[in-house]
Amino acid sequence: MALSNKGRKDNNFPGTCVSPEGRFIHGVHRPCFNIANLRQKDFIEALGRLPDNTEIFNSVNFPATDVKEENGDVIYEIPNPFPFRGVTYINSRWADKNKILPENIKIKRREAFSFKSSVEKWLKKSKLSPGNIKELFGVLPRPILIAVAESSTDPSELTALAEMVCTFLYDNGASNPKGILFKKRDNGETIPDINDHMLYEIIANNQHLPDDYKNAMVLVPGIQGTSEIVGDFHDNAENSHVFEYLRRNSYIPWGHFAANMANNSIRYNIKDLLLKDMEGLRRLYYQRTYLRLAEQLGIENRQSSQGRKAALSDSKLEELRLRIIEKLSRNPEKLKFNRSLWGWNYGFGYSHSDYNLHASHQQIHQQYAMIPKYAVNGDDKSCINQIPSYSSGDLVEKFVDEYRHKTGKGFFENYLAAINHNSRIDKDPSMESSLTVFEDGNVILFVPKAQTSQFELQLMPKKKCGNVLEADIEMRRSLDRAILISIKSLDSLGARMVTSIEISKRFDLHHGHDQNMIYFFLPKLPMAPGALSEAHLRWINGHYPEDFAHAAGSAAGNLIL
Numbered sequence: 001m002a003l004s005n006k007g008r009k010d011n012n013f014p015g016t017c018v019s020p021e022g023r024f025i026h027g028v029h030r031p032c033f034n035i036a037n038l039r040q041k042d043f044i045e046a047l048g049r050l051p052d053n054t055e056i057f058n059s060v061n062f063p064a065t066d067v068k069e070e071n072g073d074v075i076y077e078i079p080n081p082f083p084f085r086g087v088t089y090i091n092s093r094w095a096d097k098n099k100i101l102p103e104n105i106k107i108k109r110r111e112a113f114s115f116k117s118s119v120e121k122w123l124k125k126s127k128l129s130p131g132n133i134k135e136l137f138g139v140l141p142r143p144i145l146i147a148v149a150e151s152s153t154d155p156s157e158l159t160a161l162a163e164m165v166c167t168f169l170y171d172n173g174a175s176n177p178k179g180i181l182f183k184k185r186d187n188g189e190t191i192p193d194i195n196d197h198m199l200y201e202i203i204a205n206n207q208h209l210p211d212d213y214k215n216a217m218v219l220v221p222g223i224q225g226t227s228e229i230v231g232d233f234h235d236n237a238e239n240s241h242v243f244e245y246l247r248r249n250s251y252i253p254w255g256h257f258a259a260n261m262a263n264n265s266i267r268y269n270i271k272d273l274l275l276k277d278m279e280g281l282r283r284l285y286y287q288r289t290y291l292r293l294a295e296q297l298g299i300e301n302r303q304s305s306q307g308r309k310a311a312l313s314d315s316k317l318e319e320l321r322l323r324i325i326e327k328l329s330r331n332p333e334k335l336k337f338n339r340s341l342w343g344w345n346y347g348f349g350y351s352h353s354d355y356n357l358h359a360s361h362q363q364i365h366q367q368y369a370m371i372p373k374y375a376v377n378g379d380d381k382s383c384i385n386q387i388p389s390y391s392s393g394d395l396v397e398k399f400v401d402e403y404r405h406k407t408g409k410g411f412f413e414n415y416l417a418a419i420n421h422n423s424r425i426d427k428d429p430s431m432e433s434s435l436t437v438f439e440d441g442n443v444i445l446f447v448p449k450a451q452t453s454q455f456e457l458q459l460m461p462k463k464k465c466g467n468v469l470e471a472d473i474e475m476r477r478s479l480d481r482a483i484l485i486s487i488k489s490l491d492s493l494g495a496r497m498v499t500s501i502e503i504s505k506r507f508d509l510h511h512g513h514d515q516n517m518i519y520f521f522l523p524k525l526p527m528a529p530g531a532l533s534e535a536h537l538r539w540i541n542g543h544y545p546e547d548f549a550h551a552a553g554s555a556a557g558n559l560i561l
């Protein structure tokens with residue numbers, strides 16, 4: 001297995017792809033893993049059918065047992081020459097296809113078009129009336145169709161567009177689609193019969209498309225592929241249901257998980273997101289992280305009578321967390337995956353110029369994974385030569401240690417003190433001076449003094465809590481609530497696309513270490529797509545942080561959760 005620690009030689013690894021010998025180096029991940037199936041029920045239903053009326057079901061998405069991946073895609077991990085600028089991951093499967101025809105690796109040029117001539121063409125062949133919108137759409141250039149699909153708020157218009165890119169199936173006499181037409185590839189694989197995949201995704205991600213069409217196009221389990229559902233959260237009282245999908249061969253080495261709102265709890269707009277929804281999305285993250293840590297430490301989780309591992313109650317989850325902490329304190333070296341990764345892209349945006357502005361699907365979803373300690377150096381299958389895997393939390397750890405060495409103080413302790421004793425940059429005593437947006441006894445949501453996005457917010461615990469393993473029940477509840485408040489307040493200020501990330505410390509770093517977990521909420525702004533200054537990590541802002549804290553705090557104060 002590629003993650004053996006035996007005889008490793010990483011002591012002199014400089015954190016860059018440029019070795020001390022003046023050579024490029026890289027890491028290799030050869031994923032193989034077992035995933036506990038925590039799903040409590042099956043939700044088998046038909047996705048559509050083939051032209052010969054053979055029905056296509058989503059059974060593959062609901063495995064009866066645990067999931068085993070024995071030969072996942074090989075992922076190459078290449079540290080940036082400058083460690084503080086991150087790392088590059090290459091999926092060998094994708095790269096192998098492109099190396100056959102490298103001339104296809106390019107950005108597609110814009111196609112020339114004239115909207116006027118397109119409309120003239122339509123007017124010549126059709127009588128002008130409101131009822132022939134489909135005919136008009138049939139002659140419009142693709143950039144216009146993309147703009148309409150992304151921006152329209154007219155459900156009938158979006159339905160007409162949807163019917164152009166795929167064939168919907170209806171029960172006799174029904175007006176709501178029950179599935180879409182599939183087709184068979186030469187290899188026998190059945191796939192949805194879609195004639196324009198990108199336009200299909202744009203339409204399906206528009207919140208104004210009727211829910212029945214959203215469900216048939218992207219929401220019903222199985223319509224987007226064969227990813228197994230290995231966990232779920234269900235609260236009947238509040239109609240809150242979340243699925244946990246396993247993404248085996250992802251851009252993240254060793255795979256990741258996606259917690260998506262289920263198709264019977266459709267949430268496209270952050271205004272519709274309940275506190276119970278957020279708790280469910282996060283609950284799956286906590287549960288999966290604790291179970292994977294327990295597995296590494298040899299802590300057993302009891303098996304249910306159905307042959308699957310049972311989902312954990314609040315008390316059982318907390319009991320497991322404490323058992324992990326106790327055993328980890330005695331055997332920290334047992335962890336081969338010692339860091340977590342969590343993030344959320346809220347919102348969807350695609351421009352008529354074929355630029356994907358935000359890579360979200362279903363709007364309300366979160367992704368998470370475990371990060372291994374090491375990657376094999378190059379193609380060394382002996383597992384002796386290894387390099388540490390990249391994690392942004394490691395950069396914080398290094399900085400926190402340096403800060404204490406130079407100052408004799410803990411960074412996060414001082415950061416919290418600075419927030420609490422903030423004074424305005426412009427020193428105007430008549431204006432708000434607070435950076436705080438929301439706080440309770442456990443956490444504080446605030447505007448960072450130096451924002452990297454003009455609408456950036458940050459969230460961190462007010463007490464020592466370096467990762468989700470160190471977060472007890474009350475801390476987890478506070479984090480869940482504050483995350484929801486942050487996104488809702490940003491949305492109310494007009495943010496349409498927000499990237500959220502958690503940066504935390506290693507699970508095998510001792511409990512007393514200074515590093516605290518911290519969350520960053522980074523909206524994308526229409527007039528600030530990123531250019532020369534951002535490439536130099538020079539962030540441009542147009543307001544004082546205290547004034548934005550006032551605006552965000554006012555928005556948060558108006559929320560009803």
